[in-house]
Amino acid sequence: MKTHKTFTIITFGCQMNKSDSELMELSLLKSGFHKSDSYHSDIFIFNTCSVRKHAEDRAIAHITETRSKYKDAIIAVAGCMAQRIAHELVTEFGVNLVVGPYQSPDIGNIISHYLYNSAMNKYISQNADDFASRLDNELAHHSDELPWHKWVTISHGCENYCAYCIVPYVRGKLISFPSQQIIDYCTALIDNGIREITLLGQNVNQYGQDSGDIPFYKLLDKVASLCGLYKLNFITSHPKDFNDNILHVMNNNPVIARSIHLPLQSGSDAVLQAMNRQYTMKQYFTTIDAIHTIVPHCSVSTDLIVGFPGETDKDFEMTLNAVKTMQFDEAFTYKYSPREGTSAYLLPDTIPDNEKQRRLDILITTVREVSLKQLHNHINSTTDMIVERISKKSESEVMGKTICNHPIIIKGTIDDIGKKYTVTIVSLKGSTLYGERSA
Template identity: 35%
Template sequence: MSLSQLNGKTYLIKTFGCQMNMHDSERVSGLLDSCGCLEVATPAEADIVVFMTCCVREAADTRLYGQCLSCKSLPAPPSGKRVIAVGGCIAQRDGEGLLTNLDNVDVVFGTHSIAHVGDLIAQAFDDGNHHVRCEEHEENPATTMPWHRATSYHAWVPIMTGCNNFCSYCIVPYVRGREKSRPFDEIVDEVTALSRMGVREVTLLGQNVNSYGRDLFGSPRFAELLRRVGDTGIERIFFTSSHPKDLLPETIDAMAEVPAVMPQLHLAVQSGSSRILKLMNRRYTRESYLDLIERVRDRIPDIALSTDIIVGFPGETEEDFEQTLSLAETVRYAQAYTFIYSKRPGTPAAEIDDPTPREVILDRFNRLVHVVETTANEFNQHDLHRVVPALIEGTSKKNASILMGKSAKNQTVHAPIPAGYSIDQLVGKIVDVDVDAARTWYLSGTVTGDPR
């Protein structure tokens, strides 16, 4: 079957994991669109079901296996044959090994093989065989491929791929490869074009955006990139992820001085114990991290700080955990993603024995969640009785008459749809919300003035 014979096939993509996976899914969707495929809403309607996977935590493997196997019970699509494809990090890690337990999977493609997904699916339709492609290096970067963006107002913009950090718990460098920065002007030109197309907000993506350009120029140039992207006309700039060891003073200055860079920073700490941070190979200490937070807040006082924290890293003692707890209380995060350590085969941490009982780890996790919820609630109180601009993304999942948007600090903001407007008129617009309630995970109020 040639690519042209995919014309008219229906497809559905299910994405697990990080923002880079979301961007990869947009590229896969764009490739299928270019072949004449049509996106549908449910697996039962789809001739092609693609799972874009993450392997950072064990739960992602379990979820993939469950959803793949559930496709076996679906009725045959109108075309008579359904192709199941698995891409992303699990595909890159396991390759052909995925077929051992998932015998209904037809196509496996790794993180460096997205450009070939159309050919692989066409071959699977043609001969009914399994087709696997998991290259070690990317011949055709995903950024050169067509895309199907999920929204007209926001865009994921990868500035680099891969990671050189080799944190001892993390599988990412093994499935995404080494750091590779995109050319400077290519990124700026892309954001300029997006702005002219009406995109209002971009998120610059990289496993460690702070090291952007080190492979191209010998030293990071992320601060310069922020300034140049800020001159493109784009209204809102976010970025992720940001490694503490590489957050330079000039980057903090650019964040403070470029109006389009939003006052929000995700700075993963992972642990508050210097001993555990050393075992994690994070290459900073508790003290240096807290000093960095102080410098950021000195330049951007109202910044919303978010983080990732792992509980139960092998060998973590009660004293180590107490240091994590006290760090979270000191920093007072606006948001934190908290995880129980998940052993990833092939990483150094997976070789460390840990006798800590599961119930002890769960108790520590719950204590941390309580602190995070408390500080998030306190942070949101700062915007009570203020007017907060929010970029509208849709409606609340619980109430279709309530708008849902994001503030400049990445807070969820709710407000009733104002009289005289429909939701279609407001998605992608910025509205001012007079906040009359501040909860742990959202702000709510009423729209004041006209959308813009």
């Protein structure tokens, strides 16, 4: 189809959404639309997140402002919020078209169709037959923010139903993409100059359980064995599904980052049970022990929620103790926010916001102390790094990430970007490591 219509995509939320936005852009270009080089466009696509109320409020404010400024534009809302509140978006916020995560990679066709028939304005099924491919080989020719890095989605959706989480309701059931398709796609990426890959899924450790394909650790091993790759990352893991096989694959493949993100959420068994996380603290501790035994010098980061309904002072103390005992390299900390449609939404949100904030402040201080100590332990060690950009503070310095995914600064120039170096870590300033290139 030939059209002169331009589009702008505005992305909110997680890396999965950023990855889906890439697919939407490709789909729109294939359908003959043109990417606008300014915000002003004929078509606005908001790819949205529903994980926190704040994320939805921000998207709604942005949509409302765009609607009032560009009265004739087509506004499409894609992603999780479209799936969750499709009807309100159309009736209350002047949105023309809603497209859920299952159909968003087909958005070029959907918008072309809408231009002829505006009565059809909701595409929000979770029918697996509608599920468009997330591994379009044409994307292998499109670069990421970092031209040598690519996010590779290996599975979509989640069936774990953690009590606080909206994802299973908006993203639907687990769908693993065929392993051979993933391996072929990664091979094409490497042939096109990609040197770092991050395998992506809501719970990558469950990969293949729906389809009977190979388990995650075998997929990880196969991708890590591809010639030409500098670094392989994977997110997100789930403590109930993480296992020693993954660790043995990591240990045997130096190309896999020494970095595991393993969301704990709470240090209290009672709260973990109320959250339906399906593991105990004892099991989590055992996994942490296995990580440090099988993959020496591996960093571990986590997510923590404070103020889940019913969390007592004692439960919160247990979370603080878990941070101190497990010495996380990093922790992303959140105040519990009720999400309509989740099972926890039905529980009384008994902890006042000022108390949630007090707990969060204490937790952030503890996490900082622990992570600084961990960073300090890296001084005098050597690591590989890929240079990502010029340092914000000095044009004669460049910044990248260590094999443990800690930010690090070394002397360098723009010519070093995308190159891999072995460096010795020499100091820590603030929370940034500084290194020197090995001869």
